[in-house]
Amino acid sequence: MKKTYLCTGNEACAEGALRAGCRFYAGYPITPQNELIAYMSRHMRERGGVFIQAESELSAVNMVLGASIAGARAMTSSSGPGISLKQEAISYIAAGELPAVIVNIMRGGPGLGSISPSQSDYFQAVKGGGHGDYHLIVMAPATIQEMFDFTYRAFGLADKYRNPVMILADGMIGQMMEVLEYDEHIEPVPFVKKDWALTGAKNRSGHNIKTLILGKEGETLEEYNRKLQEKYKIIASAEIEAEEYLTSDAQKVIVAYGLMSRIARTCVDNLRKNGVKAGLIRPKKLWPFPSRIIKNISARGVKFLAVEMSAGQMVEDVRLSVCDDARVFFYGTQEEKR
Incomplete structure (x- = not known):
């Protein structure tokens, strides 16, 4: 049954994540995305998930990294300065080929800037804000409906390509209110078997999650990067929208x-x-x-x-x-x- 709601873009984004099967969220408050973290704090536990308001943006994104390594569908969110603080860990997530969703509700910059809407984080998002040759899949919703739809889809893309996906929206879309419609009985995005996930089992072999490549295990950094670039070519060919x-x-x-x-x-x-x-x-x-x-x-x-x-x-x-x-x-x- 289709239901309609009047909500903010931040709330639509959070609900889209929950409906997709996100069961781990860690974040830290910053305007103009606070409605998102507040929504997650209210609803994550009732959906059987884990919500953590971390002590900092760095802690939050590294918790997401760990949750993804364990096989969970994980998400974090922030705005401009907070996303800047997360960049090192985002680079690690990309290097480890870990699925995760990162939401940036953009505010003005540089520096602390202002809390007004902006689109000045484009370079940070699409050129790779951290070190190394990596890419995020970056989705740009234009409506409250797309804040829900794109976030819902982001978890499927993250799992499919084992790659972080960013939802990039400005503070106006995050805080404005429009009608959202979705099927109350919508199923989570189909889960992909994660044979690579680390579950804590003893004597487990064959795991391949790494962000430090020294060439001592038979694979050089150049070879590893070449493999990543081949994946990015596939994404670049298949995912233009x-x-x-x-x-x-x-x-x-x-x-x-x-x-x-x-x-x-x-x-x-x-x-x-x-x-x-x-x-x-x-x-x-x-x-x-x-x-x-x-x-x-x-x-x-x-x-x-x-x-x-x-x-x-x-x-x-x-x-x-x-x-x-x-x-x-x-x-x-x-x-x-x-």
Whole structure:
């Protein structure tokens, strides 16, 4: 039976995780994601899971690392500065090929910045905020419904690829309220058998969870990294996801994600009413980035406008996709003057 609720994006994200089968959450309060941690504190125990408000962001993410090693579906959440503190452990999670979900409800930066919404953590999310050659799968919801849906799906992607998945949303989507609808009897994301998980059993052999590769066990770091890069190629080929709106005949295309894509869609409608053939590309996943989609459209000589709630970060990936800087423009908190 479908049920509808009026809730915040943070609450929708938390419920999506619980419905997906998340049974371990560790976090630390920070605005603007506190509704998420509060929701988990109220509901995790009644779902048979474990909730921990850790003493710091570092502790929280390392608890998630340990829970994932043990085979649990685990999640943590934070915002800007807190996500920065988690980066070393996120790099370890990626290196250990561990499934986990990390939620970043973005606030302004750099530094402590402000508690106002922002999209300035794009580079941190899609380029790998920690050390080493690794990638997160990065999902960018634009509605409260997608906060639920994308978080629910994130656990399946994390298990499928044994890779951390990040939900990247801004503080406005995290705290605004909209109608959420889902099936009250929705089943958890199907569980994948985790033969690699460490269960504490004695005399267990064959485990392959490691983040320190010294070459003493027959595999060099170069060989290990090569294996990881092959996995990332598979993900980059299979997991591109973007919405195209009125792009088939568009001469000018806006590229925007999250909250900005909602504003951009209204702009496209208004431009169409005034005779301008405009369209919108909305990346639903920021990594892998929908470069092929943008490149195919750019072959028609289309001009692009990247719109971001930042000084300009995603615009660099748009430029790389188009391969013609003269046809890519930017509008954001520090718009270009051309």
